Amino acid sequence: MELRHLRYFVAVAEELSFTRAAARLGIAQPPLSQQIGKLERELEVRLFERGPRGVRLTTAGTALLGEARMVLARTGEATRIVRQVEHGRTGAVRVGSVASGFSGVLLDLLPAFRAAYPAVLPLVYEMEAVPQLEALGQGRIDIGFLRSSAPHPGVSLWPLRAEPLVAALPEDHELARAERVPLAALAGEPFVLFPRADAPEAFDTIIGACDRAGFAPDVVYEASNDHTLVALVASGLAVSLVPGSTSNLRIPGARYRPVDPAEPAATMSAAIPATRAARPAVNLLELARSRAAGERSRDGGPSPTDAA
Structure with a gap:
């Protein structure tokens, strides 16, 4: 039994006329009569009583x-x-997203995505850059938002936003009262950073900024995520340099200040598998790129970096 036979049957049953049913279906009457006859023979029953005034259902x-x-x-x-x-x-x-991605790119992106695709449920996991790349390769996440622009096997990277570094300081630190913090003024301060193994590009960006200011940061604490890092700063144990979007993490006791000279942070990028990317992830990527395009159009910006 074919679905088209059922469609033909329903049309005749509702119209109680082969002529009207054929017109409704957009086919000629003889083929319609032939298909209904074929269905009756297949079922071994009569479905219609045919008469001079039309048909009626058996x-x-x-x-x-x-x-x-x-x-x-x-x-x-x-x-x-x-x-x-x-x-x-x-x-x-x-x-997948770094914590600063929640408060930066994703803060505006996810509501827009939910409005465009209300039947798609975003499942968001906080993780650093390297764990995200591993999770993408293993199929544990569909899309990542991470601070990296370097090619990675099996991943397509799409740079979205480059942010300046800002100083994260305890609120009672004397530099927290400054309008801008000279980078060189952080020499000798105890630093908290995330492990380089988790986000090598962002880590190297911070170390490079300190090197250009004439010092190597005294890293006395490591934090596995942005929340822990800022919490250690807020407790007065250390200072740090973080991407600008991290300043949206409002943890009592922490203050953020621009640095002088201004230094770019590692680029926030979206990453999806280079092949067989899930369609909802592609839709989210397209929306992220569209929203980032407005920012880049004002001052130029990076182009996609694909890796096989």
Whole structure:
């Protein structure tokens, strides 16, 4: 039994006329009559009583009509669901992000994504750059937001935003009262940084900024994420240099100040698998790039970096 036979049958049953049903279906009447006859032979029942004034359903035809309508409705719903999945309009998208990404890029991006794709559930996981790249390769996340612009095997990177470094200081630190903090003034201060193994490009950016200011930071603490890092600063144990978006992490006791000279942080990028990327992740990437394009158009910006 073919679905088209059920569609033909329902049309005739509802119109009670082969002529009107054929016009409704956009086919000629003889082929329609032939297909209904084929369906009756396959089922070994008569579905219609044919007469000079038209047709009427038999008892078997009446029983089939309800079932046929249900089958066609469920087929239509299955088609809708499959198309929604194919176009990334339903399901879930697993998102990895550095903590500053939550307060920076994702802060504006996720509400816009939910408005555009209300049936897609974003599942967001905090992780640093290297763990994100590993998770992408292992299929544990669908898209990542990380501070990196260097090519990585199997990953397509799309730079979104370059932010300046800012000084993270305890609120009672004398430099916290300055409008801008000279980088050289941080020489000799105890520093807290994240491990280089987790985010080598961002780590090297900070070390390079200190080197150009004439000192090597005295790293006395390491923090596995931005929240812990800023909490250590807020407690008065250390200072740090962080991307500008980290300043959206409002932890009592911490203050953020621009540095002089201004130093760029590692670029925030979106990353997806180079092949077979999940459609919801592609939709999220396209939205992120679209929103970042406005920022880059004012002063220029990086172009995509793809790696096989």
